């Protein structure tokens with residue numbers, strides 16, 4: 050099977066499960082929204098500002114990486130700003146060949162100018178609706194509501210996700226600095242969501258190791274793992290190339306628990322040293338349910354096309370491999386089964402067939 054060209058990767062239908070709304074703004078939009086609300090930025094033109102984000106996020110530490118969000122969250126405090134960012138996100142993803150996306154952000158971080166949590170979600174949804182209409186329905190987008198793991202509002206945000214579940218919100222997540230903030234701090238929220246037959250993912254195994262993944266799955270009941278790269282610590286590769294899975298890694302693979310892998314982001318936060326050494330290669334070979342994601346398009350200067358193209362160049366993946374990642378992602382989406390199936394049968398499979406995969 051031949052490796053695809055970059056243009057084929059761009060045209061291929063792609064599915065994105067892990068993308069932060071506040072990590073994907075256009076630099077020009079950050080500038081304009083900052084001018085509107087009087088927020089001071091570290092650069093004054095779009096080119097330098099984009100570079101400032103990628104350079105600063107390139108810190109080798111998740112904590113420092115997260116500091117860059119002050120300048121996106123800071124300009125996302127009004128309904129019109131949130132709507133604009135939501136609309137542009139949909140437009141940018143559609144232009145990149147994404148056919149289904151779940152976009153996440155933390156509503157509790159957007160209330161400092163007096164918006165209510167409900168108004169925040171409504172403003173983002175309005176933008177998503179506008180973007181979807183502007184792209185002629187070429188893309189389906191849902192929201193995931195995130196609670197910040199160092200704060201104590203997760204139960205409230207979980208309730209918000211349930212209240213909005215038929216109006217564009219597909220699930221819940223927790224994010225933020227991982228070390229010192231185990232997912233079990235938010236057990237109350239996860240138990241509530243389970244009682245409500247709701248879906249959630251947990252950032253786990255990014256900056257912290259196996260205990261975080263174990264808690265996310267076995268205590269909290271996560272449907273998916275945000276990143277999950279450190280599951281590699283439970284896999285031993287012998288000198289003869291033999292592979293042995295520990296009990297947790299075996300459980301994750303056996304249960305087909307989706308891994309929302311975000312290679313570019315991991316290189317910046319130090320979760321992996323290089324793409325060639327990134328666990329995604331081995332996890333893919335071992336047939337874990339691997340999905341490919343952007344995490345933060347602004348901070349990583351990335352896109353779904355870039356993520357997949359970099360994998361093609363590093364691991365020699367074919368279109369069939371990209372189709373496999375995409376089907377993995379679509380099967381793992383928090384969208385009802387019949388809607389997932391329709392996207393697979395009517396959009397994804399025909400799209401790859403057209404490209405010869």
Ligand SMILES: O=c1[nH]cnc2c1ncn2[C@H]1C[C@H](O)[C@@H](CO)O1
Nearest residue numbers: 069071118153154155195224225252
């Ligand atoms: O990769 C990440 N790990 C943990 N937290 C993250 C990551 N990317 C973004 N965040 C945080 C910063 C955002 O403000 C928040 C909600 O999107 O989620």
Ligand SMILES: [Zn+2]
Nearest residue numbers: 224252275344
């Ligand atoms: Zn993330």
